[in-house]
Amino acid sequence: MFIEKAYTKNFDFIKYLPIPLVLLGLMALNYVVIVVMNIDVEDVLRQEIAKKGTNQVFIETLMPMIILLIALLVWVKYVNKQSITSLTTARDKVDWSRVWFSFAVWGGITAGFIGLAYVTNPxxxxxxxxxVPFATLAIIAMIMVPMQTSFEEYLFRGYLMQGIGIVTKSRLIPLITTSLLFGVMHIANPEIEKIGYILLFYYIGTGLFLGIITLMDDGIELALGFHAANNLISALLVTSDWTAFQTDSVLKDVSEPSVGFDIFVPLLILYPILLFIFSRKYGWSGWKSRLTGRIKLTQE
Known part of the structure; x- marks a missing residue:
């Protein structure tokens, strides 16, 4: 089972703490500074883009996550003495076909909904x-976006899911905890400032969905593919002045954002459909035990 793969006789939860504490501390500090100084994140991004250009700002936005991905993988391998494969999956090797299948399914759905929105509300x-700017964006995005999304998946659905699960001997506790932390991580995004804190329900719900497919599938391959498709396709096809990713994409959304379709359709309709597709393709069973069952640890 996926969570148990991280457990050995040398397991030490204290070694798990530095990276998430540093990350959450930096996020909290960033949020406090924004609130206390009443910073208009959207305006700051607009000024940075005017000075440096869209692609340069895009690179600078992604770079911290890429550095953290490298730091996390190095920490896991050399401090926690855990293989990257066991951080990724309970299988003997990473199943890349799962990554690509999830990427294709969600990428197609995302592109389809963007196209539908354009046709129905041009x-x-x-x-x-x-x-030229789009071609540059495409090269940057195809290299950097999967690394950015992989950091979030390795941290939340891999590193913290396993660490919290082993300490609590529970599957439900890390599922809920990582989903909440994933949502909170996005609290300083300009989308939150523009739409409101209700958008956190979307991020937490997405974290819950990704946690469920990780536990049911015994690995983060499906989550890796989904997250990469979600961010990459969006970055390439549509941008706006109030999102965290502002890019030289094909389209620019100039409508006034509102709560509704973009939040509740994925949570209430699309994610359940994806769960059905994945469960049928990969033969998932034992939902209750896999999502809420206790963890039995055996020392190696």
Whole structure:
């Protein structure tokens, strides 16, 4: 089972703490500074883009996550003495077909909904395509976005899911905890400032969905594919002035954001459909024991 793969006789939860504490501390500090100093995140991004260009700001936005990904993997391998494979999956090796299947399914759905939104409400978009900046964006995004999303998956659905699960001997506690932390991680995003804290329900719900597919599938491969598709396809196809990713994408959404379709359709309709697709394809069973059962540890 996936959580148990991280357990050995040398397991020490204290060694798990530095990276998540540093990350959560930095996020908390960033949020406090924004609130106390009443910083308009959207305006700051607009000024940075005006000075440096969209692609440069995009790189600078992604780079901290990439550095943290490298730091996390090095820490796991050399401090926790755990293989990257066991951080990724309970299988003997990483199943890349799962990554690509999840990427293709969610990427197709995401692209389809963007296309549908453009066709049904063309006044909400302007054509933003410019060949050279877009080609540059595509190269940057295809390299850096999967690394950024992989950091979040390795941290929340891998590292913390396993560590909290081993300490609590529970599957439900790390599922809930990592989902909440994943949502809170996005609290300083400009989308929250623009739409409101209700958007946290979307992030927490997405974290819950990713946690469920991780526990049911005994690995983070499906979560890796989903998250990469979600961020990459969005970065390439549509941008707006109030999102964390502002890019030289094909379209620019100029509509006024509102709570509704973009939040509740994924949570209430699309994610359950994906759970059904994945469960049928990979033959999932024993939902209760896999999501809420106790963990039995055997020393190696």
């Amino acid at each position: 006044d909400n978009f302007v054509l933003n395509f410019n060949l």
